[in-house]
Ligand SMILES: C[S@@+](CC[C@H](N)C(=O)[O-])C[C@H]1O[C@@H](n2cnc3c(N)ncnc32)[C@H](O)[C@@H]1O
């Protein structure tokens with residue numbers, strides 16, 4: 001059995017972002033990322049600060065811990081990271097979850113594709129705008145979308161771009177135009193990752209949400225879109241494991 005590097009297993013909570021926002025779900029967070037976004041809210045998955053917390057777990061270990069933590073109070077698991085798409089063989093986790101009638105979602109940035117993407121019920125691809133300081137490999141992104149389409153998986157796929165500024169909005173317009181048939185989400189960027197008072201953060205994020213809504217309302221290139229905050233950040237701030 002393969003072992004996967006795992007940093008967190010938590011829930012049930014709500015999916016705070018994107019295509020299934022509000023959905024009751026468990027989270028499995030993998031360690032390691034091929035990116036290093038300037039504003040990553042989960043930098044502990046790749047910057048070494050939590051490396052002693054990483055556990056190497058088989059799919060069986062992960063499912064046992066989901067069971068211990070969530071009992072029978074969930075039927076949806078979200079795999080995030082880090083970049084879980086770095087891991088080959090995640091079908092070893094997805095298949096037994098499906099056998100238990102548990103749906104599986106994935107959060108990834110669109111820098112890698114794996115065959116097991118075709119088994120994901122809610123696939124969120126989140127290409128990174130200029131403020132992240134990362135560059136988008138359009139050939140790889142095209143290929144991922146193409147594979148999802150060819151295999152009839154577009155109804156299980158969405159795009160989500162985090163927005164911090166006007167340049168990011170321009171990038172979002174470009175992404176939406178390129179993949180016009182994929183459900184498209186714009187997400188408020190959290191630039192206040194050190195704030196430990198949830199109420200302070202919420203006030204700040206709501207101001208940014210209103211700014212983002214105003215901008216999107218003005219853009220004729222962003223009509224068939226949804227604009228969302230990170231609901232979990234509004235409620236619980238920058239806390240881990242929620
Ligand atoms: C931590 S990432 C992990 C999955 C994958 N590496 C990715 O980026 O899609 C999960 C989601 O959080 C978003 N995110 C990360 N930092 C953020 C921030 N400061 N504000 C808003 N969203 C953020 C990412 O864009 C991504 O959509």
Ligand SMILES: Nc1nc2[nH]cc(C(=O)O)c2c(=O)[nH]1
Pocket residue numbers: 013014015016017027042080081107232242
């Ligand atoms: N509640 C909650 N919703 C989330 N949606 C995406 C998350 C992530 O870190 O990938 C996340 C998270 O960490 N918590």
Ligand code: SF4
Pocket residue numbers: 033034035036037040041042043045081082083109
């Ligand atoms: S791709 Fe995701 S996990 Fe990796 S650095 Fe960027 S936001 Fe963080």
Ligand SMILES: [Mg+2]
Pocket residue numbers: 041042
């Ligand atoms: Mg998060």
